[in-house]
Amino acid sequence: SEDRRWSLADFDVGRALGKGKFGRVYLAREKKSGYVVALKILFKHELIENKVEKQLRREIEIQSHLRHPNILRLYGYFYDAKRVYLILEYAPGGEFYKQLRKLSRFSEEQASKYVCQMAEALNYLHGKHVIHRDIKPENLLIGMKGERQTLCGTLDYLPPEMVEGKEHTDAVDLWSLGVLCYEFLVGVPPFEDRTSYKATYRRIAKVDLQIPTYLSKEAGDLIRKLLQYEPENRIPLDQVLDHPWIRKYNLERQNEAGRKEENK
Numbered sequence: 001s002e003d004r005r006w007s008l009a010d011f012d013v014g015r016a017l018g019k020g021k022f023g024r025v026y027l028a029r030e031k032k033s034g035y036v037v038a039l040k041i042l043f044k045h046e047l048i049e050n051k052v053e054k055q056l057r058r059e060i061e062i063q064s065h066l067r068h069p070n071i072l073r074l075y076g077y078f079y080d081a082k083r084v085y086l087i088l089e090y091a092p093g094g095e096f097y098k099q100l101r102k103l104s105r106f107s108e109e110q111a112s113k114y115v116c117q118m119a120e121a122l123n124y125l126h127g128k129h130v131i132h133r134d135i136k137p138e139n140l141l142i143g144m145k146g147e148r149q150t151l152c153g154t155l156d157y158l159p160p161e162m163v164e165g166k167e168h169t170d171a172v173d174l175w176s177l178g179v180l181c182y183e184f185l186v187g188v189p190p191f192e193d194r195t196s197y198k199a200t201y202r203r204i205a206k207v208d209l210q211i212p213t214y215l216s217k218e219a220g221d222l223i224r225k226l227l228q229y230e231p232e233n234r235i236p237l238d239q240v241l242d243h244p245w246i247r248k249y250n251l252e253r254q255n256e257a258g259r260k261e262e263n264k
């Protein structure tokens with residue numbers, strides 16, 4: 001459990017899994033239990049230089065209390081003179097967007113399953129008044145059963161209110177969900193404009209959205225209902241989970257209790 005005092009001596013540290021924005025992630029095994037985890041090692045001087053230590057403390061506080069099959073667990077943390085160590089759940093599949101790049105785009109069935117899992121994770125987060133605010137493929141990992149977990153930075157996924165520096169609510173996550181849904185099906189984000197940052201900004205602010213004709217009517221309908229300029233016009237998560245395009249491929253969705261049972 002996360003309240004005992006951990007230290008590096010408790011772990012056999014294995015291969016580097018990859019580099020995050022701050023520090024590196026290693027495969028590690030807790031010596032007594034043999035439990036395999038991902039150990040994220042952050043350098044204090046980098047956190048201080050980037051003025052993110054307060055944000056990290058807040059994220060640790062939030063993530064250590066979250067329990068959801070589609071949200072990566074933070075089991076605990078510890079630190080020494082130079083580093084902060086996060087003991088995170090290990091998702092064997094690795095980064096989701098590597099999968100997306102390889103496949104270039106997903107089938108409607110696969111995309112619907114991923115969007116459903118994201119909507120369930122967001123529903124759980126919003127129920128706890130937590131806004132993710134940074135949903136993008138780079139922050140998604142593939143779990144044991146191929147499901148995705150959101151690991152808690154480009155313009156592509158930001159809604160108009162955030163690119164325009166206005167007030168924002170948890171509706172920002174609805175917009176990002178719509179952007180991701182489009183990207184899963186098309187292979188590129190809807191407002192991408194490789195010429196410039198400003199061009200992307202303009203396309204987002206105008207909601208310059210073209211839905212390819214090869215997408216099903218239902219898929220296009222859900223994307224349009226999420227990519228609404230006005231935050232209050234975006235359909236809420238419970239309606240996303242009830243949308244025909246989601247229900248069609250996620251018949252086995254039980255209520256939350258049922259799902260918790262399944263994951264005990």
Ligand SMILES: COc1ccc(/C=N/Nc2[nH]nc(C)c2C(=O)Nc2cccc(NC(C)=O)c2)cc1
Nearest residue numbers: 017018019020025038088089090091092093094095
């Ligand atoms: C290079 O091939 C890989 C294949 C699978 C992985 C699995 N990573 N799984 C994780 N579980 N919990 C955490 C945290 C992570 C994680 O951060 N992984 C990670 C971090 C940075 C880069 C990558 N690279 C890739 C390819 O997934 C993975 C990592 C690397």
